[in-house]
Amino acid sequence: MSKNYNDIQKLQDKHLEELFKYLRMPSLSSENLGIEEMAKSVKELMEEIGFKVQELRVGESYPYIFGELGSGDVTLLIYNHYDVQPAGDEKLWESKPFEPEVRDGHIYARGVADNKGNLLMRLQAIRYYLENYGDLPIRIIYLVEGEEEIGSPNLDALAKAYGHLWKDADLCIWETGGVNEEGSPHTELGMKGVTYLELHSKLGDHDLHSGEASMFESPVWRLVQALNTLRSPEGKVLIDGIREQIKPPAERELQMIKDQMFDLQETLRSEGRDSFLNNEKDKDNILKFHYFEPTCNICGIWGGFMEPGGIKTIIPMEATAKIDLRLVADLDASQIAGMIRAHLDKRGFTDIEVKELIALPVGKTDVNNRFLERSHMLLEEAYGVKPDVTVTSGGSGPFYYIASQFNIPVFHIGALYPANRSHAPNENIRVKDYQKGLSAMLHIIDGLGDTSA
Amino acid sequence: MSKNYNDIQKLQDKHLEELFKYLRMPSLSSENLGIEEMAKSVKELMEEIGFKVQELRVGESYPYIFGELGSGDVTLLIYNHYDVQPAGDEKLWESKPFEPEVRDGHIYARGVADNKGNLLMRLQAIRYYLENYGDLPIRIIYLVEGEEEIGSPNLDALAKAYGHLWKDADLCIWETGGVNEEGSPHTELGMKGVTYLELHSKLGDHDLHSGEASMFESPVWRLVQALNTLRSPEGKVLIDGIREQIKPPAERELQMIKDQMFDLQETLRSEGRDSFLNNEKDKDNILKFHYFEPTCNICGIWGGFMEPGGIKTIIPMEATAKIDLRLVADLDASQIAGMIRAHLDKRGFTDIEVKELIALPVGKTDVNNRFLERSHMLLEEAYGVKPDVTVTSGGSGPFYYIASQFNIPVFHIGALYPANRSHAPNENIRVKDYQKGLSAMLHIIDGLGDTSA
Numbered sequence: 092m093s094k095n096y097n098d099i100q101k102l103q104d105k106h107l108e109e110l111f112k113y114l115r116m117p118s119l120s121s122e123n124l125g126i127e128e129m130a131k132s133v134k135e136l137m138e139e140i141g142f143k144v145q146e147l148r149v150g151e152s153y154p155y156i157f158g159e160l161g162s163g164d165v166t167l168l169i170y171n172h173y174d175v176q177p178a179g180d181e182k183l184w185e186s187k188p189f190e191p192e193v194r195d196g197h198i199y200a201r202g203v204a205d206n207k208g209n210l211l212m213r214l215q216a217i218r219y220y221l222e223n224y225g226d227l228p229i230r231i232i233y234l235v236e237g238e239e240e241i242g243s244p245n246l247d248a249l250a251k252a253y254g255h256l257w258k259d260a261d262l263c264i265w266e267t268g269g270v271n272e273e274g275s276p277h278t279e280l281g282m283k284g285v286t287y288l289e290l291h292s293k294l295g296d297h298d299l300h301s302g303e304a305s306m307f308e309s310p311v312w313r314l315v316q317a318l319n320t321l322r323s324p325e326g327k328v329l330i331d332g333i334r335e336q337i338k339p340p341a342e343r344e345l346q347m348i349k350d351q352m353f354d355l356q357e358t359l360r361s362e363g364r365d366s367f368l369n370n371e372k373d374k375d376n377i378l379k380f381h382y383f384e385p386t387c388n389i390c391g392i393w394g395g396f397m398e399p400g401g402i403k404t405i406i407p408m409e410a411t412a413k414i415d416l417r418l419v420a421d422l423d424a425s426q427i428a429g430m431i432r433a434h435l436d437k438r439g440f441t442d443i444e445v446k447e448l449i450a451l452p453v454g455k456t457d458v459n460n461r462f463l464e465r466s467h468m469l470l471e472e473a474y475g476v477k478p479d480v481t482v483t484s485g486g487s488g489p490f491y492y493i494a495s496q497f498n499i500p501v502f503h504i505g506a507l508y509p510a511n512r513s514h515a516p517n518e519n520i521r522v523k524d525y526q527k528g529l530s531a532m533l534h535i536i537d538g539l540g541d542t543s544a
Numbered sequence: 545m546s547k548n549y550n551d552i553q554k555l556q557d558k559h560l561e562e563l564f565k566y567l568r569m570p571s572l573s574s575e576n577l578g579i580e581e582m583a584k585s586v587k588e589l590m591e592e593i594g595f596k597v598q599e600l601r602v603g604e605s606y607p608y609i610f611g612e613l614g615s616g617d618v619t620l621l622i623y624n625h626y627d628v629q630p631a632g633d634e635k636l637w638e639s640k641p642f643e644p645e646v647r648d649g650h651i652y653a654r655g656v657a658d659n660k661g662n663l664l665m666r667l668q669a670i671r672y673y674l675e676n677y678g679d680l681p682i683r684i685i686y687l688v689e690g691e692e693e694i695g696s697p698n699l700d701a702l703a704k705a706y707g708h709l710w711k712d713a714d715l716c717i718w719e720t721g722g723v724n725e726e727g728s729p730h731t732e733l734g735m736k737g738v739t740y741l742e743l744h745s746k747l748g749d750h751d752l753h754s755g756e757a758s759m760f761e762s763p764v765w766r767l768v769q770a771l772n773t774l775r776s777p778e779g780k781v782l783i784d785g786i787r788e789q790i791k792p793p794a795e796r797e798l799q800m801i802k803d804q805m806f807d808l809q810e811t812l813r814s815e816g817r818d819s820f821l822n823n824e825k826d827k828d829n830i831l832k833f834h835y836f837e838p839t840c841n842i843c844g845i846w847g848g849f850m851e852p853g854g855i856k857t858i859i860p861m862e863a864t865a866k867i868d869l870r871l872v873a874d875l876d877a878s879q880i881a882g883m884i885r886a887h888l889d890k891r892g893f894t895d896i897e898v899k900e901l902i903a904l905p906v907g908k909t910d911v912n913n914r915f916l917e918r919s920h921m922l923l924e925e926a927y928g929v930k931p932d933v934t935v936t937s938g939g940s941g942p943f944y945y946i947a948s949q950f951n952i953p954v955f956h957i958g959a960l961y962p963a964n965r966s967h968a969p970n971e972n973i974r975v976k977d978y979q980k981g982l983s984a985m986l987h988i989i990d991g992l993g994d995t996s997a
Contacts, residue, residue: 301870305834362760368759390860396866402740417755
């Protein structure tokens with residue numbers, strides 16, 4: 092614990108140049124572009140550092156890079172992914188998405204935040220440790236996937252086939268991680284589940300003249316009516332059987348909400364809104380709803396004539412809605428489609444087709460796990476302030492497959508900050524957070540290996 | 545009444561060749577294509593026949609061709625339009641839309657049914673009468689507009705400025721007209737009103753991650769909820785104040801429904817449906833709802849991510865619906881937008897923008913008018929069977945501006961048949977109906993001029 096990591100400052104240029112090499116390589120899982128090349132580069136880097144690496148595949152999956160290194164009483168699992176989101180409209184970028192650039196202390200590039208920055212920073216920390224202090228004091232298992240941005244469709248199968256390789260890990264560092272607005276390290280105890288569905292309504296085989304609306308049903312109205320039964324105007328999910336499964340927060344969770352920093356005005360400003368749902372103004376109520384209520388959201392809806400200002404009088408022959416439900420414990424993502432089917436059937440909407448596209452389970456860390464407490468203490472030591480602990484992320488990810496199902500507690504450490512613009516143009520991290528993350532990571536390795544703790 | 549029109553058969557080639565000339569000229573009001581040329585051609589033909597023609601314009605309108613010819617105790621107003629719908633996807637046409645072709649006794653071309661066929665047939669009948677029998681026994685006022693396919697946006701203004709030119713007409717022949725499936729002449733006593741609106745919902749200035757659905761309202765849900773208050777699942781319009789204004793049918797109208805021929809199975813087949821609204825199976829109930837209930841229909845709806853099978857988890861920043869309300873007496877089309885505004889405001893949907901694109905009043909013929917009875921008798925004489933009289937068209941048109949507001953009764957006679965595919969690919973009429981319409985038109989002129997009747 093007495094080690095001084097200040098000299099990693101000298102390696103800054105070398106570390107960033109190495110990061111840039113990976114940022115320059117597009118690795119788009121959605122388009123299968125550069126995936127195999129990126130998997131190979133990650134594998135080579137890990138081997139060079141000293142990992143014993145396996146390339147795992149299940150079914151038609153892209154390669155998972157799985158590495159093991161070191162030994163000790165504690166086993167740390169690290170999860171990252173090497174794929175990135177598409178750049179989107181390049182005109183909205185101030186510098187080219189795959190030509191990384193440092194401006195005003197920020198590194199701009201697609202994937203730098205999500206999550207090549209964290210991937211490289213963590214590997215560089217491990218290499219630095221080995222080069223400067225000899226063997227690792229802990230065992231590290233490193234899992235890097237290439238399908239996170241397309242919903243980790245094969246992670247369930249991977250965990251079934253190869254979960255024995257990591258299921259005994261003592262704790263896990265998640266892909267994301269960094270600091271909040273005040274500079275405190277931010278960590279989350281879970282991720283919401285998500286079920287993504289397409290609802291499709293169709294009647295007949297061609298559009299009808301709208302003068303016939305007095306004779307024939309409209310598939311658009313059927314869809315609107317069916318949707319309307321799924322959610323209350325206050326935002327509560329009304330699917331039959333779901334509310335009974337929603338658990339009230341525990342005392343400890345309510346206390347975490349009270350303790351959480353959350354700037355209402357800054358959140359409204361950054362999201363371009365005037366008010367929160369139901370015009371709620373109380374921070375604790377807002378966060379309680381956010382962490383403990385499932386949501387049913389319409390990601391998109393379409394049907395019929397869609398030209399602003401134009402005139403066409405038809406009963407469209409079909410309409411579609413894409414909805415996603417974000418789930419909290421103990422809701423089961425894989426049962427949602429069936430529950431909606433039964434809910435709609437009971438109300439006579441047997442004509443509405445329900446198609447499941449994604450079902451990712453809720454992920455949750457056991458808050459009583461002793462390694463979780465230790466990780467939070469190490470974060471506090473590394474950053475000099477108490478970590479900002481959030482009950483759950485608003486987002487979803489393969490948290491359950493990697494960690495929850497094996498009761499591995501999860502924490503976060505990394506190079507991110509709130510305005511990192513993941514998935515958006517001008518994605519970026521700050522150089523200072525990258526440097527801070529590197530030294531914090533070294534402290535974590537060191538601290539977990541301290542058998543006197 | 546003893547005249548024999550059989551010799552018009554000899555003129556068939558000449559008549560069709562003349563019709564083809566007009567069918568070859570595209571006259572698309574929606575794109576202002578060929579409009580002035582077509583107006584000029586119609587004007588020249590009418591002058592050649594002997595009409596005293598004026599070209600009328602109001603504001604930025606396309607030209608209205610207004611002609612007067614003949615004298616007598618009876619004044620007959622005829623309304624047609626010289627504009628046509630766009631051809632749409634030409635690949636769906638078996639012959640080119642603006643290259644008329646006769647196949648198996650049908651004439652195929654864009655606009656042949658709607659309504660250049662009726663326009664030419666009527667003018668040819670008038671010319672034939674003059675050439676074979678001398679002066680007309682009645683006065684004919686002929687009004688041809690060029691904006692019917694874009695909702696007759698200037699007819700209200702035209703009627704206000706020039707209505708004195710035709711307001712004293714005794715009866716009016718509407719643009720459409722022809723026979724039903726059994727070959728009986730079909731006429732209608734009115735047209736529904738229509739109000740066409742755009743409802744727009746917007747929150748913030750960018751899409752949000754759907755993980756924030758537990759914090760922020762969705763404009764798509766707002767739109768879905770607002771729409772859902774406008775119509776019952778049974779298809780009844782629920783806008784505040786509207787149901788009180790719906791008149792029950794009169795005894796005479798109920799009798800007309802009972803008398804009306806309407807083949808349920810054939811209608812389902814041609815519309816590609818398995819059932820009528822609310823699974824109604826009784827013909828009289830179906831027609832009663834059709835003629836006497838207003839409708840609220842969604843012509844189109846869109847917002848957010850609209851890619852079938854794709855995954856994108858967002859709260860879209862906006863959503864839009866295009867709705868049309870078909871109105872029955874005594875609903876006022878111009879008040880509907882305001883009623884919806886008040887209805888939505890009362891329910892807290894002040895954020896939903898309501899924009900009126902069209903408001904066309906209900907058109908209705910006074911069933912007790914003696915000229916109406918006479919016109920139906922003449923139709924029966926011309927076709928040898930009782931006319932098929934419908935309470936109202938399911939569609940809408942400038943019926944009120946042309947006729948109802950001046951208490952001019954309306955009837956229909958023409959070259960159409962049910963499968964004419966107006967507004968669709970392969971629009972067509974049958975040569976035999978064109979010929980029959982010509983002789984029937986001659987009989988009408990003759991009959992209305994018979995002072996002994």
